[in-house]
């Protein structure tokens with residue numbers, strides 16, 4: 001398996017966590033977002049959306065981190081990343097999608113570049129945009145997670161799910177961009193616990209081979 005990866009990509013970070021949780025080996029192929037390698041012709045041939053990650057498996061190439069993680073979870077069911085009960089599964093997906101569809105895309109590199117270059121914003125303007133959308137997304141997520149987490153160790157019940165796999169990278173980024181996390185105590189408690197788990201620790205950006 002080849003993972004097209006970049007140490008700072010939080011969507012790739014999700015996939016690295018899932019691969020580690022499943023104990024799967026993979027080849028790390030770095031595509032530097034700083035050098036715009038995600039838009040080079042060879043990579044666009046694999047992922048026409050020009051976004052990291054993509055994974056090359058026996059049957060072909062898969063894109064979109066959540067589709068990749070569900071594929072890995074289907075092939076390697078242990079440990080399960082989704083509960084068996086349909087309602088619980090949907091609740092976990094709802095949290096994961098709140099991050100992957102509603103928070104993360106607004107703070108993606110190409111969006112921040114557009115805000116800066118095309119909309120003429122300086123560092124302050126870009127940071128205001130970033131912090132606004134993280135806070136807005138976390139506000140709802142904090143309540144959702146507080147309702148469903150039984151232990152403040154995981155987002156849903158008391159076991160690790162896809163929601164945790166999405167939360168840890170988003171919180172990592174929020175800290176990097178110095179978001180005020182005091183209004184989100186449940187998210188902070190859970191991400192602090194997740195960081196202690198070996199699969200999460202080994203997926204951290206700074207320990208990846210292309211970390212600068």
Ligand SMILES: N[C@@H](CCC(=O)N[C@@H](CS)C(=O)NCC(=O)O)C(=O)O
Pocket residue numbers: 008009010011012033038050051052053063064065066100108109110111
């Ligand atoms: N929904 C996609 C998002 C992928 C994505 O946005 N990747 C970012 C890095 S985290 C990227 O490649 N950005 C490049 C750019 O914005 O040009 C997924 O979950 O895989």
